[in-house]
Amino acid sequence: MKKIAAAAVVMAVIVGSIGFSAQAENKVQGNSGGVQPQSSTVYVEIDDDIRADVWKNVKISTEEAKKRALAAQPGTIREIELEWEHGLLLYKVEIKTLAKKVDVYVDATTGETWRENDPQHRQKVVKISLEEAKKIALNKVPGTIVKAKLDEDDGQYIYEVEMRTSQWAEVEMDISATTGAILDVDWDD
CATH class of the missing domain: 3.10.450.40 (Nuclear Transport Factor 2; Chain: A,)
Structure with missing residues (x-):
C-alpha cells in the first residue's frame, strides 16, 4: 500500500511540475490564453x-x-x-x-x-464549358463518358473526365477549363 501511495505522490509532483513549466513558458512568451504563438518564420x-x-x-x-x-x-x-x-x-x-x-x-x-473556390475567379478563368470538355475528350479517345466534372486543383480549374472505350478500357482525362488543353491522360490497366 505504501508503494502505491508513494507512486501517486511522485506522479502528482511530475504532473504538477509539467503544468507549472507550461504556465511559466506562456508567461515568458507573453501568452496567457494557453495557445502557443506561432513563430513568424515560415519557409x-x-x-x-x-x-x-x-x-x-x-x-x-x-x-x-x-x-x-x-x-x-x-x-x-x-x-x-x-x-x-x-x-x-x-x-x-x-x-x-x-x-x-x-x-x-x-x-x-x-x-x-x-x-480557393472563389466564384469570381472561377467565372473569370473558366472559358470552356463542360460540354466542350466532353467533346475534346471524345475527339482524343472515342468511347462513352462515364463521369465529367469541373474541379479546382491547386488554384486552377480542370475538367476531370472519366471514359470507357468500346473495348471496356477505362480512361481518365484532365482538361484545362481555361484553354481546353488536354493536361493528362491516364489509362487504367
Missing part, C-alpha cells in the same frame, strides 16, 4: 520541377505574396509553396483562421490573388 517550399527558364518569370517576391495572401484572407500563414502547375507559376499559401484552413493563391508573375 517557402519550392516545387522541384520549376525549370531555370521559368524562374525569370517570377515578379512577386515571397514577402509580397504573403502580404497579398493575408489581405485576401486574414489569419496565420502556416505554409507557403511556389509551384509550377500547367504553365502557371503560383504561390500557394495555407492560412489558418480560428475556424478553418484556407488556401490562397498568388500568381507569381502578375500578383493576382484569389482564395
Whole structure:
C-alpha cells in the first residue's frame, strides 16, 4: 500500500511540475490564453520541377505574396509553396483562421490573388464549358463518358473526365477549363 501511495505522490509532483513549466513558458512568451504563438518564420517550399527558364518569370517576391495572401484572407500563414502547375507559376499559401484552413493563391508573375473556390475567379478563368470538355475528350479517345466534372486543383480549374472505350478500357482525362488543353491522360490497366 505504501508503494502505491508513494507512486501517486511522485506522479502528482511530475504532473504538477509539467503544468507549472507550461504556465511559466506562456508567461515568458507573453501568452496567457494557453495557445502557443506561432513563430513568424515560415519557409517557402519550392516545387522541384520549376525549370531555370521559368524562374525569370517570377515578379512577386515571397514577402509580397504573403502580404497579398493575408489581405485576401486574414489569419496565420502556416505554409507557403511556389509551384509550377500547367504553365502557371503560383504561390500557394495555407492560412489558418480560428475556424478553418484556407488556401490562397498568388500568381507569381502578375500578383493576382484569389482564395480557393472563389466564384469570381472561377467565372473569370473558366472559358470552356463542360460540354466542350466532353467533346475534346471524345475527339482524343472515342468511347462513352462515364463521369465529367469541373474541379479546382491547386488554384486552377480542370475538367476531370472519366471514359470507357468500346473495348471496356477505362480512361481518365484532365482538361484545362481555361484553354481546353488536354493536361493528362491516364489509362487504367
